[in-house]
Amino acid sequence: MPIAVARSLLPPHTLIGMTCNTREHVVQAVKDGADYVGIGPVWATQTKKVLNPVVGVRGLGELLEPLDGTDVKAVAIAGIKSTNALQCLHGAISTTGHRLDGLAVVSDIVASTEPYAAAKRLSTIIHAFKSNKIHTFSGAAGPYNQEYIKDRVGRLLSTIRKHGPLVQQITNNVVTTQSANATLALGASPIMANAPEEMADLGKAIGGLLINFGTIQSLDGMLIAGHNANINRKPVVFDPVGVGASTFRRTSANTLLNTWQATVIKGNAGELAALANSAEVQARGVDSVGKGFSDPAAFVRNLARKERCIVVLTGVVDWVSDGTTVVRLANGHPMLGDITGSGCMAGSSIAIFCAAESTDTANRRAPDAAEDGMLVRGDMLIATVGGILAVTLASEYAAGRADVKGPGTFLPALIDELGRLTAEKIMQAKVEVL
Amino acid sequence: MPIAVARSLLPPHTLIGMTCNTREHVVQAVKDGADYVGIGPVWATQTKKVLNPVVGVRGLGELLEPLDGTDVKAVAIAGIKSTNALQCLHGAISTTGHRLDGLAVVSDIVASTEPYAAAKRLSTIIHAFKSNKIHTFSGAAGPYNQEYIKDRVGRLLSTIRKHGPLVQQITNNVVTTQSANATLALGASPIMANAPEEMADLGKAIGGLLINFGTIQSLDGMLIAGHNANINRKPVVFDPVGVGASTFRRTSANTLLNTWQATVIKGNAGELAALANSAEVQARGVDSVGKGFSDPAAFVRNLARKERCIVVLTGVVDWVSDGTTVVRLANGHPMLGDITGSGCMAGSSIAIFCAAESTDTANRRAPDAAEDGMLVRGDMLIATVGGILAVTLASEYAAGRADVKGPGTFLPALIDELGRLTAEKIMQAKVEVL
Amino acid sequence: MPIAVARSLLPPHTLIGMTCNTREHVVQAVKDGADYVGIGPVWATQTKKVLNPVVGVRGLGELLEPLDGTDVKAVAIAGIKSTNALQCLHGAISTTGHRLDGLAVVSDIVASTEPYAAAKRLSTIIHAFKSNKIHTFSGAAGPYNQEYIKDRVGRLLSTIRKHGPLVQQITNNVVTTQSANATLALGASPIMANAPEEMADLGKAIGGLLINFGTIQSLDGMLIAGHNANINRKPVVFDPVGVGASTFRRTSANTLLNTWQATVIKGNAGELAALANSAEVQARGVDSVGKGFSDPAAFVRNLARKERCIVVLTGVVDWVSDGTTVVRLANGHPMLGDITGSGCMAGSSIAIFCAAESTDTANRRAPDAAEDGMLVRGDMLIATVGGILAVTLASEYAAGRADVKGPGTFLPALIDELGRLTAEKIMQAKVEVL
Incomplete structure (x- = not known):
């Protein structure tokens, strides 16, 4: 269903997201007025059969670039858990410096025996990542001589x-x-x-x-x-x-x-x-x-x-x-x-x-x-x-x-x-x- | 069946043995008046399904120690054949110097096309081992200077x-x-x-x-x-x-x-x-x-x-x-x-x-x-x-x-x-x- | 069917070949008046189930030697294709210098989408090989000093x-x-x-x-x-x-x-x-x-x-x-x-x-x-x-x-x-x- 149609059917201020697998999808989602995009799959996953090609951590950055200058948010999806969340957030940053706004996670929380702790763990990682100003491995020491x-x-x-x-x-x-x-x-x-x-x-x-x-x-x-x-x-x-x-x-x-x-x-x-x-x-x-x-x-x-x-x-x-x-x-x-x-x-x-x-x-x-x-x-x-x-x-x-x-x-x-x-x-x- | 019951049912001087898998079993067997213990399994074996944990060659020695000072005999059981008999006899010696008295062997004899020769081979190894006085790898040369x-x-x-x-x-x-x-x-x-x-x-x-x-x-x-x-x-x-x-x-x-x-x-x-x-x-x-x-x-x-x-x-x-x-x-x-x-x-x-x-x-x-x-x-x-x-x-x-x-x-x-x-x-x- | 019988049933000048797997087969084929022998199998193959032991490239030479001084021709059979044809021709030369006259090939031509090209490729290799005078890896430079x-x-x-x-x-x-x-x-x-x-x-x-x-x-x-x-x-x-x-x-x-x-x-x-x-x-x-x-x-x-x-x-x-x-x-x-x-x-x-x-x-x-x-x-x-x-x-x-x-x-x-x-x-x- 096109976003415009969905928006006409839903109450005002409803957040509407669109799942994107290619750069073209993202461009279209921005044009159509999506509030956020879910980009992926980052990894192959058991949650649902992956029909689209795996984007991979290193492929996420390119899909974030069309969001530069917009206020459309982005989350990565598929295969993300606390053990790879920070890797995903770090690796997804685009060459223009665009970061993910969040992570969409299912199994790591739902299949956990302690879902609150699992969600908390992920949330801590995301907030810590976003509070960082430096996302290169050189730390904050520069400029160098x-x-x-x-x-x-x-x-x-x-x-x-x-x-x-x-x-x-x-x-x-x-x-x-x-x-x-x-x-x-x-x-x-x-x-x-x-x-x-x-x-x-x-x-x-x-x-x-x-x-x-x-x-x-x-x-x-x-x-x-x-x-x-x-x-x-x-x-x-x-x-x-x-x-x-x-x-x-x-x-x-x-x-x-x-x-x-x-x-x-x-x-x-x-x-x-x-x-x-x-x-x-x-x-x-x-x-x-x-x-x-x-x-x-x-x-x-x-x-x-x-x-x-x-x-x-x-x-x-x-x-x-x-x-x-x-x-x-x-x-x-x-x-x-x-x-x-x-x-x-x-x-x-x-x-x-x-x-x-x-x-x-x-x-x-x-x-x-x-x-x-x-x-x-x-x-x-x-x-x-x-x-x-x-x-x-x-x-x-x-x-x-x-x-x-x-x-x-x-x-x-x-x-x-x-x-x-x-x-x-x-x-x-x-x-x-x- | 407890040993005491068995002994009451059997003719006098009947040799009664007990299979032991732990040190506690051996202590009990001595207390109950067993004539010998069969300790093992030394290796996993096809003769019968191994239900007890494998003791291993290196685990046998600890099961021999409770026999120190008694005249209860001990044989090792399960997986023993002429190719590993000497290794088993050597490796089983306890830290107190207690040796096995024999080996219980089934397949290596029964499944052999020449059971007499197979049994002879094993018997030779056991007698040779027992005739040795030195069971360390240093030979008989000591004391050293x-x-x-x-x-x-x-x-x-x-x-x-x-x-x-x-x-x-x-x-x-x-x-x-x-x-x-x-x-x-x-x-x-x-x-x-x-x-x-x-x-x-x-x-x-x-x-x-x-x-x-x-x-x-x-x-x-x-x-x-x-x-x-x-x-x-x-x-x-x-x-x-x-x-x-x-x-x-x-x-x-x-x-x-x-x-x-x-x-x-x-x-x-x-x-x-x-x-x-x-x-x-x-x-x-x-x-x-x-x-x-x-x-x-x-x-x-x-x-x-x-x-x-x-x-x-x-x-x-x-x-x-x-x-x-x-x-x-x-x-x-x-x-x-x-x-x-x-x-x-x-x-x-x-x-x-x-x-x-x-x-x-x-x-x-x-x-x-x-x-x-x-x-x-x-x-x-x-x-x-x-x-x-x-x-x-x-x-x-x-x-x-x-x-x-x-x-x-x-x-x-x-x-x-x-x-x-x-x-x-x-x-x-x-x-x-x- | 013996060659003599086949020859009596067929028109004159019919070429009759015999498949040979051992040196004895080849000797017999010469004696029986075969026009050519097919020696092999060189490799195991899918064309038909190989019943005879694989001769291998290095085994072919010995089977060629009984043909010395005769005009019986020889081809190698089984598993040959354009990627190994030259290796086969080279490796098959007997210690007496006897070479194969050709190669019998099925799959590489018949299973090809371009059978003419496939056959041409093989033919080119065979003709090039046969036009060579030197079949050692020393080239034509000798005698050496x-x-x-x-x-x-x-x-x-x-x-x-x-x-x-x-x-x-x-x-x-x-x-x-x-x-x-x-x-x-x-x-x-x-x-x-x-x-x-x-x-x-x-x-x-x-x-x-x-x-x-x-x-x-x-x-x-x-x-x-x-x-x-x-x-x-x-x-x-x-x-x-x-x-x-x-x-x-x-x-x-x-x-x-x-x-x-x-x-x-x-x-x-x-x-x-x-x-x-x-x-x-x-x-x-x-x-x-x-x-x-x-x-x-x-x-x-x-x-x-x-x-x-x-x-x-x-x-x-x-x-x-x-x-x-x-x-x-x-x-x-x-x-x-x-x-x-x-x-x-x-x-x-x-x-x-x-x-x-x-x-x-x-x-x-x-x-x-x-x-x-x-x-x-x-x-x-x-x-x-x-x-x-x-x-x-x-x-x-x-x-x-x-x-x-x-x-x-x-x-x-x-x-x-x-x-x-x-x-x-x-x-x-x-x-x-x-």
Whole structure:
């Protein structure tokens, strides 16, 4: 029934909503004078058979954009419960900054033995989320300058060495050893577990999670681990190695990103282009081909805004953005390209810095902040820059050593130098805030 | 029917047995004047539907203790056959030293095409077991002193270099390469196979087996490999990495230990505490937290007695026990803690020394000893100490080298020094017999 | 019905064929005056229920031999389609050089929506194959001499460094890291993917494929990857690590070799003996026992002829053959035997040289040669020699370095020296053409 007809039949001031599955539906609903739209399905659900294609958390933002400048409200529907509500609210924000106004929930309340508590839990999450002003993972610290960033990174390094955060790493079988050794050298503690059965336990214990799918051997483990990290508000660093190399990898990356919210996505130009469906850069196996993006700063800013997380584009120069600020990092020795897994090591390093920053921030907060509306605590932009700086700076010191005679001896030297990194060395890094 | 009633109905001197599933059952049976108890089920079985909870090999000992000082006999029941009879007899010994008097077997005889031969086989195993006086894996050599131990370890090193035992290692994917290299450096030959399909073949060929479940990727392979090692009387070293990190790991460790008899269990304080259900030490990921056990000597002695094997507690000081003797080892450089997998390497090293000792002993024995009552031949206490000494001593030499500038260069140096270990260096080790 | 009876009933000059499943059938068909034989089944098929044992591609050659010196024609039957026709024609050649005259195909034409095109495709393949004179993977360059070989290997090294071929490596989890690093050091680009889902995509992108089954973890991936490499005419190097260690490995190796045509098979004496069902040399785990073959040159020549590919026998001396020429290589330092995976690294190196040679040859050919009758382009004998020379020569330079103090420091030095290999160094190699 058209909205106009419904409105003529109903008492004045009746709220009328319309369920929308596409951007066109939303445009039509605004035109027809709907009071609110229900957009989804976010996930496939048992409540009723899903007839429309699943929109997914990452698809919601695009459906919110036609509501910019209107006072039509929006709720997301299907599959939402207290364990994924905050992920949904965070992930649904449009690139224009438009947020959901609420969540439509059935099973999580109705099927609960304590429906009041269940509804209360959801309501608390929604209110906490809406009371937040910052919806990026960079926190409220900006505007940034390079001195501030380097100082904070140096302090984070001390925090890592003092507290030794436990960092879970589901990574490819080419780099597990060296990633674990790099983690230890930086002062953190690695756990390379990937069995789905233990993810719920580990999600509570860890400080952060790395998911690197260079060899996709435990997609189930990756799905469950990321979900548990979200539930426990632990940062998730996603390194979609070689995502452009096959359709299977592209599909897998989408499945992962629709199941949990990444805190940081890291990739080379070929990988991030594949993830963004950009044809500007091509991939060849796990490598990027050609000169990269014509405007890398704009690329990372846009992708960060779209994926609602920190994005790092690695290369000769590394670019980091939270969707607003862009940081340009021009450090690192070319020998990093001569060994396998240096990019993966950077992913581990980012996860370590994120874990330290997140744990440290959570520890310093008042206990009543536990229910705040942020999926991850702390400044993940700073942490991400820290992770990149650690590996690139260490590579410069390693490459300069007299005992390094090629890529074989460079790797042990690189691990050594991660262990010898200091705040003073970090202050020498080339960091530019755009 | 109560025993007293049965006895009143039956002729004098009739033997009356009672099936017991719990310690309380056994206490009652003794009180009621039973002649023997049948305890179990040891394994789930097809003979009759198992209604009572499976006791498991490792649960039998506790049910034998109430028989101490009585002349009530005990047999184990359910799932026993010639391939696991010796494991069952060995594993069932109580911490007080109480042994089974026999085994109740149905299918393995009745369903056999040659029931006489089947019964004979079982009878031979039971008599051989009962004729043994030593039921620990340390053999009959004790009492020990440090000179004897170090001399024997030095000789074992020569045996390894001369015969190059083949050591199968099902280990985590973080350390496979360096564990294989450490094995080669010591002079042994690694095979890192984990496919269940080839375990029966390999069980015959190998000298020893390491099972390390840092990343539990092939539980089936671990189950079948250990079982075949038991059948072929090859030592099994179990390294339950991070067993305290998740319920899944704890459950998996129990499944493994109930399926085969470990010859050596090695772990840090957090891991062994989790295995022993002790709350004295906590684990964090794969690491141990805090200062460890207040009385590590008592802890390893008790756990060795309970698990019927050699137990090694690793840390700044390493403790080894067979349930009677405790050996304290105070060697090793702190840099071992700065690299991943040094503990796993120690596990491989122990498996190598156990393989050499077991093969060497078997080779030196008379052929008619093949059916003796020992699950593993040779002195596994000595072998275990040897495995620990090799890695800890090599670490001291490696850390002292001028070309070691951090954890990255320490690892290759450690492998080098495993290759350069000598009997003379072993004589310098700090070994204390308690 | 006997052929003689059929012939008496039919008009003169009627062609009469007989389906043969064994060598004895073929002998009988010749004796009975058949015009042609249909030999197979090559693969199990849906067309009709296969009652006879599958002969397999590798079994066809033996059935062709009784046709030597006769003019009885032969076609292969069952399971043949355009995607495996060339593999079948190539793999079926007998050790005496007898080729198939055609292929009997049903489904691939009849079940096609475009039967004419399907038949045309098959016909083109058969004619291209038959117009070829060379059916080894060494190409038409021979006779060889050592100067020519070394010069060509040096040029190939430049090609690798210039074009950086993408080499897929499905290898065991002990050596992934160092194989990837060796690949990068030589100047190529590794992709260690093993998920079956992405093999079709990767088969198009890669320059060559290594399949090493040291730890058989993804047999499905290996099967599909090799098949796609055959379809895309990319070289496949097969390293059947430890194939003699278990029945499971022997069976797996046969399954793989019957599914795709290997371009190169590489193994030590124990492995190749197991593959050839020779009892002359025994295996122990992944190692070979004893002194090896009494006549290694004859062994590799015969196995190369039987398996229709290049065969490399590794050891103190390495032997390479295409079934005609045998090349003896006497390079390499004994320290290669002190580290794990040096053999696997040689396998990777061979795959890299094969990828470079194959890509380079394809690039230099006229476009209309795309449908020629060769499964792989370029001289794989040269490429295989190149792969062996790279690792063995690098090992000599590494072992001579002052910073190498044992197997731990030898490995990084070896990787360094792969990166420092030059055409000049290759000219110093000991290469002998027999």
